[in-house]
Structures are given as structure tokens and as C-alpha cells.
Amino acid sequence: AAGVIQSPRHLIKEKRETATLKCYPIPRHDTVYWYQQGPGQDPQFLISFYEKMQSDKGSIPDRFSAQQFSDYHSELNMSSLELGDSALYFCASSLGTGTAYGYTFGSGTRLTVV
């Protein structure tokens, strides 16, 4: 079965550069969630989208922006990268946002800022 696809799997950027991470949800899933996990830290919720509209916002820095496109894939844009942005970024998709629906996670994009 198709899973949540994230690209790229690994990314190395220099400070002050920009990065774009992509998340392709499971077909027919209309909700996408983004998370960030720094080294040795718990995952932190960044932002979510339902039907191409932002549905919830967590601890996403102002330097980051995200959107969900008409095909339901989502992109996380990160500007003015800092060393502290080095983390594992993963997304999840679901059909709807209620607890009645299961959801699937991508395996993440490892971002290293040097």
C-alpha cells in the first residue's frame, strides 16, 4: 500500500539558506500534519492543514511557512536557516481530523544546517 512520501530524505544546508520539504499524503487523505524533532528531543507539532486550509498551528517559527496544494501535498518552506533548525521533520496524513480516523506518518526528512 502507498504510504506517506517525504522528500528529500536527507538535506544539508548552510546557515541563512532556505529549504523546502515536501510531503505527499496517502491518496484521498485530506489532512497533513508537520512535526519537528530536534536531537534528543520530543517531537514538536508545527502546523496542520485540512482541505488546503491551515487547521492548527503549533510551535512553528515565523521564518517557516507551509501550505497544502490542490493535490493535497504539502510543502514546508524554511528561510534564514539556523543551526538550531537541524532536526528530523516528519509529516503525517489522515482522512479528516477526528479520532475516528487513522493516520499514517512519513519516515521523515533529516535536515542538517551547517
Next chain:
Amino acid sequence: KNEVEQSPQNLTAQEGEFITINCSYSVGISALHWLQQHPGGGIVSLFMLSSGKKKHGRLIATINIQEKHSSLHITASHPRDSAVYICAVLTGNQFYFGTGTSLTVIP
């Protein structure tokens, strides 16, 4: 075969009941997370475990590295505990997630 298996998939309990959610995994891990998601909300990390047992309020999480098994217990369950609970393991650069346990606690 999924790298992370959770059970049960759905669980309905009466308020006050003791709840256990189980997680088994097949890969070598550096850490195991128990996550919670309420309707429409982002995920909250409840515990990160690499060995032993952790307790936070009414929540207890245990892990047995040799048996590759973890459990999440909720004592004196309450309707506000209704959520999806997810077991996730981190190995190297990759996360493996269970499909979640949907818990409904009835008053």
C-alpha cells in the same frame, strides 16, 4: 509486516477504568515515543523511553528492550483522555509509527 504493531486498534472504556495499550516493534531502536492526538489537534509527546519506566500523573509507560515491547497505562481514566495514542520508534534517522489506538472514555 509493520515494524511497529499496536493493540488494540480501538478501545472504549468506562470512566475510572485502568487502560493498557501495547506496542511491539521489530527493529533496533534508540528511543520509543508515546504520542497523543486529540481531535483536530497536533500531536503531543507523552513519553520518550529508552529503558525502564516513566510516570507522569495518571500515565505510566514501560519498555522492555529485550522483548521489544512497550506499554502505556492510564489509571483512573477520564473522558478527557479520549484521543488517539501512537507508539513511535526512532532508529537511526528513521521514525517507525504504529497505526494508533483510538481511545474513547465514556462518562
